[in-house]
Structures are given as C-alpha cells and as structure tokens.
Amino acid sequence: MNSMSALPSKQAQRIAVEPVRRGATRAPASNSAKPKRNWPQINWLVVRRVLYVFAAVIALGGLMEGWRYAQPYINQPIARIVVKGNLTEFNQRVLEQRVEPFVNAKFFAVDIAGIQDALGQVAWISKANISRVWPDQLVIDVVEQKPVAHWGEDNLLNVKAHVFSKQGMQGYQKLPYLAGPENSQDAVMEQYGFLSNALRPLGYSIDKLEMRERGSWFITTQDGLELLLGREQVMEKMRRFVTIYEKELKEQINQIARIDLRYANGLAVTWRAAANDAVVQ
Numbered sequence: 456m457n458s459m460s461a462l463p464s465k466q467a468q469r470i471a472v473e474p475v476r477r478g479a480t481r482a483p484a485s486n487s488a489k490p491k492r493n494w495p496q497i498n499w500l501v502v503r504r505v506l507y508v509f510a511a512v513i514a515l516g517g518l519m520e521g522w523r524y525a526q527p528y529i530n531q532p533i534a535r536i537v538v539k540g541n542l543t544e545f546n547q548r549v550l551e552q553r554v555e556p557f558v559n560a561k562f563f564a565v566d567i568a569g570i571q572d573a574l575g576q577v578a579w580i581s582k583a584n585i586s587r588v589w590p591d592q593l594v595i596d597v598v599e600q601k602p603v604a605h606w607g608e609d610n611l612l613n614v615k616a617h618v619f620s621k622q623g624m625q626g627y628q629k630l631p632y633l634a635g636p637e638n639s640q641d642a643v644m645e646q647y648g649f650l651s652n653a654l655r656p657l658g659y660s661i662d663k664l665e666m667r668e669r670g671s672w673f674i675t676t677q678d679g680l681e682l683l684l685g686r687e688q689v690m691e692k693m694r695r696f697v698t699i700y701e702k703e704l705k706e707q708i709n710q711i712a713r714i715d716l717r718y719a720n721g722l723a724v725t726w727r728a729a730a731n732d733a734v735v736q
Contacts (some may be wrong), residue, residue, distance in 0.1 A: 529562075529589075529590065530561045530562050530563050530564075531561060531562055531590050531591045532559070532560070532561050532562070532591065533558045533559075533560065533561070533562065533565060533591055533592070533593050534591040534592070535591060535592045535593070536551070536554060536558060536592075536593045536594075536595065537588075537592060537593070537594045537595070538550060538595050538597060539594065539595065539596040539597065540596065540597035540598065540599065541599075542597065542599070543623070543625060545623060546579065546599075546623050549577060549623060550574070550577070550580075550595070550597065553570075553573045553574055553576075553577060554570055554573070554574070554593075554595065556573075557569055557570045557573070558593060562587060562589065562590065562591060563587075565587065565593060567585050567587075570583075570585050570595075571583065571585060574595075574597075577623070578600070578619040578620035578622060578623065579599055579600050579619065579620070579622070579623040579624050580597055580598070580599065580600070581598045581599060581600045581601070581613070582597075582598040583595060583596065583597050583598070584596040600613050600619050600624070601613055601614060602619075602624060602627045602630060603630065604630050604631045604632070604633045604644070604647070605627070605630055605631065605632040605633060606618050606633055606634070606640055607634055609621060611624060611627060611630070612633065612640060612644060616640045616641045616644040618640055631647070631660075631661050631662055631663065631664065632662065632663040632664075633647055633663075633664050633665075634663070634664075634665045634666070635665065635666035636666065636668055639666055642666065643664060643666050646664065646666070646672065646689070647661065647664050649689075649690060649693075650664065650672075650674060650689075650693060653690070653693045653694070653697065654674075654676065654693075656697075657697065657700060659676045659677070659678065659680070660676065660677050661674055661675070661676060661677075662675050662676055662677040663675040669686065670686040671683075671684070671685055671686050671717075672684040672685070672686070672689055679712070680708070680711065680712070680713075680714070681712065681713040681714070682696065682713075682714050682716060683713065683714070683715045683716060683717055684716050684717070685716065685717035692716040692717075693716075695716065695722070696714065696716055696722065699722060704724070709727075710726050710727050710728060711724055711725070711726060711727065712725045712726065712727040713725035
C-alpha cells in the first residue's frame, strides 16, 4: 500500500479554479492609456468686452442718478441778464422784450440760437454775442450799427452800404442823404465817395446825392449849391466843374444857386438873385 503524505490541514492551500464558461473568451488586457477630455478654450477678449460694457452701463446709471440729484443745484433758472454795449434806454427796452420769451428756461436749456435770430431782426443791432455764465446769468454783448448816411426817408446806410431802419437810432440827423432806385444803394454809396473827394478840396461837402430812375445824378452841397451831372461821364464833368470853378466861378459862387453840367463842352449857371441863366463855355 502506497503511503501518501497528506498536507497538514493548517498549511493546506486552497486553489480556486474558476470554471470557464462555454462560449466566452477572455479579453486580453489592454496596455493603452485612457483618452484625455478636451475642455473648451475661453475667449478672454470677448470676456473683457462684456465686462467693459457692463462697467459702462453701471457708470452711466450712476451718472444719471447723480445728475438727477445735482440738477437743481447746477441747472438753475436764468435769474439775471447782463447787456454789454452803450445802449439808450429805448434800445435797452427793445432788447429786453426780444429776449424775454427765451429766458424762462433753465441754464442749460436756454435757446441761444433762438435769441440770436430774434436779435438779428432788430435793425439797429449789427452783431450780438450771447453766452451763459454759470450759475444763472445770460450775457449779451451788442454791437450797434454805425450809420454813415440816410437812405431815402425811413432808412440808414452803414459803411458796407447795408440798409437798416432809423428806429432806435440817435445822432444821425446831420448825415448826408442818399437816394436812388431800389437796390441801387451800392452804386450810390460808391459814387458818393468819388464825388465827395472831388468837392472836398473846394471846401464843399455833399448834403444830398440822388440817382434818378434814368441814372441822372443830382448833388446838393451843405451850402445849398445844386449840381446837375446827368447820366454819363460823371467824373469827367466833375473835373470840368473844378477847373471852371477855379477860373470863373470862385469869386461869385455865393450868388449861384444851380450849375447844370449836362452840356457837352460847358455848363449853365442859375443865379440866386436873378431869374436869368448864364451859359459858360
């Protein structure tokens, strides 16, 4: 009888054998690593822009809220109008009446352009500069027209031959009177300058210069002497008058009422004391 050595029970090892299921195969162990997850990239430029917009909205809201509380203090109603310019009492009232409809607004709401247009319709105002002075003042710097001559019965001319009304003007009574057809003020003003320069060396100044409808020129000096020049060669006729005046008329000029220069080669004289006319060749 063969003897077999038996393993001691305490040292016995149990071997578990897993039964192999039919139809199933063991998958070989894989040595490859698991794939990494791709996280989306952040566009920091877009994030910054969104933050800027958000900050701007917050700042704007803060400004609007601050303006609402500060407005009663920094946007007060106009309380004072300061007018610069040497105006008469009448002109001062006219200016105030023109400005009054616009000054019931608050400081920042005053219609400066509207005031400018309203004052531009006042004939005697050449220019008006308007400005705000915080907190509640409106300053108007007025430049008045400077008349140099009458134009017709109701108007005046400035140095640029612009026509404006006499209303509101003072100190113009001694200015020369110019007259002519409609829209002829530029031509009359220019002719006035030429004729004045020609007469000044003789001691005469023009009181009235008129251009008639057909273009004839008539002069009345401040001494009452009348000169009729016609339509053509006006300056040539004036030079002829100056020459004859020095030679023939100077000693008798106080007795002459009118000199007609419309002749081709001479002039006709009307005497003050006599009705007879004399023609000087």
